[in-house]
Ligand code: SF4
């Protein structure tokens with residue numbers, strides 16, 4: 001891969017984070033929130049241990065090699081340690097930079113960056129956007145004063161136009177305009193793999209898409225929203241919040257019990273209870289640790305199969321205790337993590353997105 005000098009100008013190097021790494025007081029508080037540490041008890045799984053290794057790299061005592069990269073990969077990118085760190089260290093940013101530097105030194109790393117390129121991954125998504133276009137439904141406002149939202153679909157919804165149909169059903173009687181834009185991926189998979197150049201590319205493209213009048217950016221994936229917020233200075237609203245804002249009510253044909261998994265990247269779930277209170281025949285049962293990680297974490301589930309499955313299993317046990325018929329969430333990645341945990345178990349609930357669940361109403 002040719003690295004353009006432009007990227008080097010705007011991107012940090014690992015050595016630029018030397019002060020941040022040294023800000024780590026080794027208090028160990030990150031251990032109490034890290035799902036990987038809780039599962040493995042391995043200090044190298046959590047930020048503190050990784051910082052000790054990266055400090056060694058910066059001092060020249062250690063090499064940024066395969067072993068250190070293995071520990072950088074031992075991270076769900078859930079961001080819980082960043083939120084909790086009393087020293088205010090932007091943990092994920094440091095790991096991403098270290099991964100970028102390592103990947104650029106290896107053939108495998110460069111090959112993965114090639115697969116994630118606009119040419120391969122970008123065109124793969126574009127192909128699906130093209131073939132699913134006839135099934136997509138646009139939503140036009142009824143009046144000039146209508147609420148205008150730009151819908152950031154995300155890659156999962158670009159592959160499957162089902163969400164567009166559900167959105168049309170939910171919002172068809174509301175005075176709302178849902179604006180379609182040709183967004184690229186939010187960039188989260190590229191941050192996870194350390195492909196910072198590709199991240200900068202999608203960021204630049206996505207920012208150009210905000211060239212019209214709008215009130216909010218609408219999302220239905222917590223991970224996309226948290227990534228976009230890193231570089232878009234705009235007001236965001238998720239589908240649950242939008243439904244509450246428009247005071248839309250739902251009625252289910254028969255009584256159903258539902259539980260909710262809060263994705264790590266979902267900042268705020270205040271919308272949930274008011275929304276479910278507006279759903280006739282729906283009983284909400286909160287599971288234990290409803291906000292604990294599902295264990296998926298994109299490439300984490302491939303690179304750390306056993307640990308990922310163990311974290312998902314723990315989640316599944318809490319889900320099963322509720323005896324709910326549905327477990328809902330607001331992140332396509334979490335849907336996979338929940339399914340992974342429930343796989344092979346008896347009397348499991350249906351796993352579905354919030355929008356998918358609401359579509360079952362009459
Ligand atoms: S919480 Fe922050 S300061 Fe404390 S050990 Fe973890 S990374 Fe270091």
Ligand code: SF4
Nearest residue numbers: 034075076078079081
């Ligand atoms: S981002 Fe999550 S998984 Fe990674 S070190 Fe921090 S708490 Fe652990």
